Amino acid sequence: MRIDERIADVARAHPGEPIDCYVLMPDHEAAFDLHEAARAAGLTARITPTPRATQACCGVSLLVGRDQVRSVLDVARRSDIAVEGVVPLPRQLDARRDRYC
């Protein structure tokens, strides 16, 4: 399924909620390189621990807004940086949750 369709599916399942995309990377070095390349292209991306909803072990991914994910993937292609996948999720962040490690 194309990324646009998957984002639309998540949006339908979570009406009214903002959708973020987690770009899964093969390793932290690739994540760092793509972060640098994306930022150089004027895009907004953040390095983040990969949410458990997307995979089964600790790892690093890039957090990207749904409106920029295609551009970030284009940057990855142009920069020859491998990407393992994209997982759209309803926003996982909540500054007032007060749940710490």
Next chain:
Amino acid sequence: MVDRHPMWKDLGMDLEAHDQLCEALPAAFGDVFLTQKMRPEGMAFWDMVAADVHGIRPAELVEEKKKGRKVFGTFCTYVPDEVVIACNGIVTGLCGGSEFWVPEGEKYLQNDVCPLVKASLGARMGRTCPFFRLVDEIVGETTCDGKKKMYEIMATDVPMHIMETPQMKRPKDIDFWASEIADFAQNVQEVTGVELTAENLAHAIDVINARRRALARVYETRKNPDVIPISGTDALLMMQIAFFDDPERCTQMANKLACELEERLRDGVSVFPAGTKRILLTGTPLAIPNWKLHHIIETSGAAIVCEENCTGTKFFRNLVDDTQTTLEGQFRALAERYMKINCACFTPNRARIDEVLELARDYQVDGVINTNLKFCITFKTEAPALEKALEDAGIPVLDIETDYTDNDAGQLRTRVEAFVEMLG
């Protein structure tokens, strides 16, 4: 995706229990760090290391150990990293900032011990921290009664070297600390098999002084009264990672971040609105991943612009004299620098009060929050004297005692919001 499980299994970790910690990290990290606005680009490195904190650096240490290098785990800013680095050893901080490890620690310690001590023991004995599994030796120091007794338990499970930290700062105490550093140097040489010389110690002193300068450079940008170029929460993350990272890379990344922050000062780019109240946080250390108080304060209308604690200024203030050319002179220089750290374990400790007053002026703060981990008797006992000195200087102060649990977050938020409102 790199799967860290084989490495953790090889390290003898309890994978099932550790998985519970891995599950909590992404949400906590996201809530605390990724909800902030206008973060510096230079935080990407520190984010990356924290995002895979039990993967990236441990994997590097595994590779270095294959080359024969030895890893020394430390708890405290009094342990001189320079001695280990001079002998081609690696220093790593040790995990101890999460409630996750406390119940395991309470299997060995009574519950009225500070959470940092309980969590540290729990992380080792529960086999849920790769750094604790990777160490060839743990270096303790006698800065706290809880830690002293905890070391006796930990020593049943891992080689330990304990440095006796003086409790006073008379000239003979500094002499004594120099002799403790000499004893530690002997121990490090035995573990690493590398001879300590004045030349390799001089190089190590340069390496650690450079790290101190880089971290201080980041802090320097936080003194600007009009522009706050980095949040206290992000500065804390940098400091926490600094305990674990390769010191030369840490210096490079801190300098890179400092360049960006200096540019922000020139451009007037602030992460907080004009008029946000400036807070100096003082008190007990904030071991990774203890981000609770910073997050609560900075989402309650204030900005932390300085941390006077072991995960703050105590880690980098004062350089080691680099002009000494003999081991004896270098041990003395190290002793003099490390004995300038004003921990509450010393008596008297007026120098800490003076230092907090000086920092409050330098960072132009509106108020001070004095925080104490529950059951830390020494910091708790000197709190009234500190608070009186601050009040006499006209600096409002809020005293907070907390631990690693989430259940006082609402109450803390209410108290901090009231304090910030009182600042006007």
